[in-house]
Amino acid sequence: MLQAIIGGLTLGSVYALIALGFNLTYTTTRTLNFAQGDFVSVGAFVGLGTVGVLTAALGADAVGYVWLYALAAVAAALVMGVLGLPLYLAAIRPFAGKPGMSWVVSTIGFGIVLQSAALSVWGLGARMLPAPFGDEVFRVGEAGFRSQELVVLVLAFAILGAFDLAMRRTAIGRCMRAVALNRDAAALMGIDVPRVMAMAFLASSALAGLSGVLVAPILSASLFMGVIIALKGFSAAIIGGLTNPRGCMAGGLLIGLVESLTALWSAQWREIMVFLLVILVLAMAPNGLFGRKLVEKV
Secondary structure, three states: OHHHHHHHHHHHHHHHHHHHHHHHHHHHHOOOOOOHHHHHHHHHHHHHHHHHHHHHHHOHHHHOHHHHHHHHHHHHHHHHHHHHHHHHHHHHOOOOOOOOOHHHHHHHHHHHHHHHHHHHHHOOOOEOOOOOOOOOEEEEOOEEEEHHHHHHHHHHHHHHHHHHHHHHHOHHHHHHHHHHHOHHHHHHOOOOHHHHHHHHHHHHHHHHHHHHHHHOOOOOEOOOOHHHHHHHHHHHHHHHOOOOHHHHHHHHHHHHHHHHHHHHHOHHHHHHHHHHHHHHHHHHOOOOOOOOOOOOOO
16 A cells, blocks of 8 residues: 555656646646647657767766766756747747637647657657666565655655745746736736746746656656656646646646556556546536636636
8 A cells, every 4th residue: 555655646746747837838828738748758758868868978987877867857858848938939829818729739730740750860669768776676564666756756746846936936936826817917017928928838848848757767758658647647737726736736646646546456447537536526626626717807
């Protein structure tokens, strides 16, 4: 049971990062990035490429693999964050604030382009990114934990805590919250609304890329793995409340726990239980367990 709980919190924290990305884009632009899964997958391969290049140039012994992994995570976050800007400019900005849902097709199209470009570079094969502290299993009684599970758990919670603090205590965080509440009022107060929207997509894409590197040593990295991760991250946002960042985090942890504990009974029922949970929550609380209705201009 302890092993299942730790494993559930590990994957749940990754889902929480993805859910937080959906929250950032939805509250600031009222749109969603349906290419988020491709950003997760490509981010994992950017991390793999970074490790390969640095190992060939410097040697793993020159800097230590822990530092190589840290640099790979930073590189994935930076590269995918930068790619979030053309996504916003090409696929979101022309349609934001306008009737219709053209942005759904445009973000999906951007994801297809990104995936196709990545396939031409890395191909179809799945690859494994070595864990920074090796594959040794730590035992606590009868429970066993891989080092990467603990790394993901610690880093993900640290990132989630830092984002929550930044949204509440920093100027850019207050600007994002103001734009989420009322874009017109925020503009009248001197906030550069388009810049805040672009930064929301940058942060969301960076979180997706970082998530890909975090899970790559646990799951085999492939250019198709991000779809199910992003789908569960979106489910986490729906369950916790798409308009509430803390609710999105809680939703991710809840889905991870439900998935892991269900696997103790039957592995085939993991996804079924997750989406039954989504349906149940939507039936009882359409805005999510911790969601709130966004204030719209009348």
